[in-house]
Amino acid sequence: MTGLSPSQLQKxxxxxxxxxxxxxxxxxxILVCRGVCGPATEDWPDSSRDGCPSPLxxxxxxxxPQQGRRAAENPxxxxxxxxxxxPSDTPSPQDNTEYFLSSGDKIRxxxxxxxxxxxxxxxxxxxxxxxxxxxxxxxxARSLGFHMPVVVQSMYxxxxxxxxxxxxxxxxxxxxxxxxxxxxxxxxxxxxxxxVENGCLxxxxxxxxxxxxxxxxxxxxxxxTGISIxxxxxAWDNSLYVPTEVGRGSLVLIHGEVVxxxxxxxxxxxxxxxxxxLMEASGTVWSPENWLQPTAELPFPPLYT
Numbered sequence: 153m154t155g156l157s158p159s160q161l162q163k164x165x166x167x168x169x170x171x172x173x174x175x176x177x178x179x180x181x182i183l184v185c186r187g188v189c190g191p192a193t194e195d196w197p198d199s200s201r202d203g204c205p206s207p208l209x210x211x212x213x214x215x216x217p218q219q220g221r222r223a224a225e226n227p228x229x230x231x232x233x234x235x236x237x238x239p240s241d242t243p244s245p246q247d248n249t250e251y252f253l254s255s256g257d258k259i260r261x262x263x264x265x266x267x268x269x270x271x272x273x274x275x276x277x278x279x280x281x282x283x284x285x286x287x288x289x290x291x292x293a294r295s296l297g298f299h300m301p302v303v304v305q306s307m308y309x310x311x312x313x314x315x316x317x318x319x320x321x322x323x324x325x326x327x328x329x330x331x332x333x334x335x336x337x338x339x340x341x342x343x344x345x346x347x348v349e350n351g352c353l354x355x356x357x358x359x360x361x362x363x364x365x366x367x368x369x370x371x372x373x374x375x376x377t378g379i380s381i382x383x384x385x386x387a388w389d390n391s392l393y394v395p396t397e398v399g400r401g402s403l404v405l406i407h408g409e410v411v412x413x414x415x416x417x418x419x420x421x422x423x424x425x426x427x428x429x430l431m432e433a434s435g436t437v438w439s440p441e442n443w444l445q446p447t448a449e450l451p452f453p454p455l456y457t
Contacts, residue, residue, distance in 0.1 A: 155295025274306035274428055275450050284428055285457050289339065292405070293455055296337070299434045302452035304328060304336075305444055306428035311351045316417030318351070321388055325364045325408040328429055329439040333364065335432040336408030342425055347397050349419040353404060354393040359411035369441040379443050430455060 273280035283289075284303055293301045305328065310316075324338055346352040366383040388411055398404060406412065408429075417423055431438065431452070438446075446452045 155291035155293070272306060272450070273308055273426070274303050275453060280306065280308070280426065283341070283426065285455060290456055292339075292403075293337075293430060296405075298337075298430065298432050298455070300432065301337075301430045301455040302433045303455055304429050304431050304438075304446075304452050306426070309425045309427065311414070311417045311423040311425070313350075313417060313420050313422050316351050316423060318416045319414045321356075321385070321411055321413040323359075323364055323366075323409050323411055324406065324429065326366050327368050327443065328408065328431075329364070329367055329442055330408070330431060331437040331439065333409060334407075335436040337430045338404075338406035338408065338427060339430065340404040340406055340425060340427040342398050342400055342402045342404070342423075344422060344424050345398075345400050346402075346423050346425075347419070347421075348395050348415075349417075350421045350423040351414045351417040352398070352423075353396045353406075354413050354415070355396060356388060356392045356411040357394060359388075359392075360407040360409040362409070364409055367441070368443055369439075370443055370445075 274284040275281065284306060325333060325336055328336055330336055340353070344350075366381065366385045368379055369382055371378060371380050393413070396404065433452070433454075438452075
């Protein structure tokens with residue numbers, strides 16, 4: 153299975169766009185957000201052409217396109233009860249913080265101003281595990297030069313009609329910090345059409361080159377909050393944001409330092425997304441201060457199988 157084309161790989165990182173897509177029925181596109189996003193120009197062949205019986209990344213049947221949604225809405229025994237987390241920078245009460253900090257190796261649910269999401273699907277749910285480790289994902293990682301990619305986190309995000317909350321401007325490396333920087337990649341798969349009205353992603357082109365000035369870190373064991381915010385973000389100019397509307401089945405690749413956000417969903421249409429993060433493990437130090445830490449039960453699993 154082909155990843156990015158040679159012509160796309162030859163472009164500077166902040167100019168890549170228009171990567172072929174088609175990750176769920178209805179065919180979409182991949183947009184490489186290394187600081188800039190743009191329209192797709194090619195179609196990704198159905199995965200049935202490389203031996204997969206479904207045009208999905210793996211496992212989600214084309215005859216049942218809502219299987220992924222149902223798997224998220226009706227998970228198995230690995231699930232633990234819900235908690236509500238504050239959307240602000242102020243750490244939540246102790247019980248919620250412990251629930252959050254220990255969520256990396258479990259499927260757990262979080263409500264945030266109408267946005268419902270769940271974590272660790274890549275490890276515990278066979279549908280999402282198959283999608284995460286699909287031949288298409290592996291091909292993209294290889295074409296981007298990943299030698300030892302590992303999966304550090306996954307989420308199914310429910311941005312529901314009329315109540316789906318906004319996600320403030322941020323950089324993923326604020327929460328998932330590596331040394332050196334530049335070793336983190338987000339993969340964001342749109343399970344439904346995403347528009348300005350229902351809360352699509354917005355990016356600041358070129359912002360991935362400015363470093364990270366704010367971090368969320370674990371506090372010493374026994375502290376009341378468990379997490380704290382170190383540093384602060386600059387005042388990003390709202391006029392610099394570019395909306396990224398993509399069709400159902402599209403994949404957006406998000407550099408760990410690019411500034412991005414999404415607005416409230418005030419439309420009558422939901423915006424469901426499956427997203428996960430890869431880290432290049434070769435020559436990389438995962439910060440011991442990150443809120444998310446691998447566990448004995450679930451070390452960060454290798455992407456390549």
